[in-house]
Amino acid sequence: MVDVNRDCMSNRIQQLILERIRNGVYAPGDRLVELQIARELNTSQAPIREALCKLEAMRIVETQPYRGTHVRKVSPREFEESLQIRGVLENLAAEQVEKRLLGSIDALRQAAVHTMTAAKEKDLDAYRQYNLKFHRMIVEASANETLVMVWDSLVPEVRMRMQANGNTDLSTLLNAANDHLEIVEAFAEGDNRYAGKLLKKHAESILFHHEHNEPIIKEA
Amino acid sequence: MVDVNRDCMSNRIQQLILERIRNGVYAPGDRLVELQIARELNTSQAPIREALCKLEAMRIVETQPYRGTHVRKVSPREFEESLQIRGVLENLAAEQVEKRLLGSIDALRQAAVHTMTAAKEKDLDAYRQYNLKFHRMIVEASANETLVMVWDSLVPEVRMRMQANGNTDLSTLLNAANDHLEIVEAFAEGDNRYAGKLLKKHAESILFHHEHNEPIIKEA
DNA sequence: TCTGGTTCAATTATCGATAATTGAGGTAAG
């Protein structure tokens, strides 16, 4: 029995569904039937609806009146758009990173190193984890809460899309991990502006790889 | 009796509440009691909850478990953060605007002219309306749906904050409107890159005005 | 075959009632 300890039922359910989408239990396009989940979790329809409502807000699922809720599909196009936007957001973040916040430069470097290790070992899960951590650390270091929120809102799409297609050949990962190391050093030298430019280029470079890599899964 | 014609109750209610927040019927910080609104609108609690859930997703209101929902207050800081982010987003948008989409260059110019007219006439409402239109047209012209969404998500905060404080002295508006005209001409000449830079500077300039203009209303 | 209508099961949207939680106010011990 899966059980997350959170405040209200609806929040726990939200987490549960999110987890299932991550694990592929619910795949993009799948329909989520409220009463069905309710029965399974021994609750009523209400908390399920709320959970789905919040997930819709996160753009993880899509709901149409009287027609149900589906796990959202992220098109290659949308993936590319998100990536590009993340690029400029991270560029902005980097420029705003303050010295005092770079006390965590070692932690950042460590995350970067971890992505490299994961890339070499072809450990995709580990790569994703540390990649996410690396980028988020930078965004957080900007001390710009709104920026963090907006950035966060774009992450699920990227993750979902990465899950969906196989654009993860070794060279792409290695190049990306190498970018990370360069970016860390730019920060270490206090050249935030340059770090920002590298981050933007980093995003564009992944974008390039993606565009020239035929997606394995076709959209409907 | 206010009545919006939309599909489900919850959507209509969402629109209604949104309208009331815009009109100041519900002010920032106000608490929205579910059953109270339900009684007023002759519905049950459920659709109200859903409407509030969606508004929370839009970051118009804030909800804490068992502690209710309040109209969100946008701090000067958050306003500034949003503005800055909009700046880089619009910069990106401008770079992506395609020629064929600039068939609407006249419409864009018209919006810009309207902001100038409104500024001269000190018609704040009109200014807001055309300012919003002007900026959104550019973002839309990028043909980047994700960008439009992210940008949209930042607009309510700006509006709410503009409503809350009085940083609208004539010179600020006139300068801003003048920026608009310059931006249009950059687009007209096909120099999207330059237009993008102007847009970013435009945001920064408003930011500057805002930072050096003591907010009238203090935060709690 | 096609088009338009009809029925029906499945599902979402809404309802009215109940359980759970909070915050305010009171109260007594220290």
Next chain:
DNA sequence: CTTACCTCAATTATCGATAATTGAACCAGA
């Protein structure tokens, strides 16, 4: 006077049941 502990009214979270809507299957007439 303060702190910890109660009590209770107000409100949110959840429940079980019902109304509204959809989409598919079926059917009849051109």
